[in-house]
Amino acid sequence: MESDSSFQNELNTLIGRPPGGSGVTRSPDPVNQPMIRHWAAAFEDANPVYTDPEAAEHSRFGQIVAPPLMLQTWTMPSPIITGIAERGGAPTQSEGPSIMTVFDRKGFSGTLAVGSEFEIHRHLRLGEVISASNIVESISEEKETRLGRGHFVTWLTTYSTDDGEVVGTQRFRILKFAAGGA
Numbered sequence: 001m002e003s004d005s006s007f008q009n010e011l012n013t014l015i016g017r018p019p020g021g022s023g024v025t026r027s028p029d030p031v032n033q034p035m036i037r038h039w040a041a042a043f044e045d046a047n048p049v050y051t052d053p054e055a056a057e058h059s060r061f062g063q064i065v066a067p068p069l070m071l072q073t074w075t076m077p078s079p080i081i082t083g084i085a086e087r088g089g090a091p092t093q094s095e096g097p098s099i100m101t102v103f104d105r106k107g108f109s110g111t112l113a114v115g116s117e118f119e120i121h122r123h124l125r126l127g128e129v130i131s132a133s134n135i136v137e138s139i140s141e142e143k144e145t146r147l148g149r150g151h152f153v154t155w156l157t158t159y160s161t162d163d164g165e166v167v168g169t170q171r172f173r174i175l176k177f178a179a180g181g182a
Helices: 004-013 033-042 053-057 070-077 098-103
Strands: 024-026 110-120 130-139 143-146 147-163 165-178
Touching: 004 024, 024 110, 033 070, 070 110, 070 130, 070 165
Parallel strands: none
Antiparallel strands: 024 130, 110 165, 130 147, 143 147, 147 165
């Protein structure tokens, strides 16, 4: 059995790499009014710059803009239900090896989302196409949690327009743990 330090060394080699696949996802659709309208309705956000062209034209934006926290929405792949059980509950097909298999191999098969932090550089405008680039930013040393032993994994997603302008970032943190804690 490999030592804890050799496993931590293996984890450290994952830092700076994509968490799975190529690490880059391009939005399947441009920023559009119907999705903005549905988002605003779902969150009961009546800000007129999202849905009222006249109000938006007279705002500091000069046009309709998307709610800032929709940033992640534009690059999320459509879920594939068929075969979801065989993929361990993953809603999409894998595009390549995932770092999660490194954890699974060592018995850290549980996954819990523990945090998400956005930094918005600017609002998105109708018609823009967004890409998301992902890298693993950090992996903690092993911690003992109520859920079991585990590692906190943080990846950084950078959202950009087609011309390369960064419009926001997101840090997403999970706990990969070995079930069976106190």
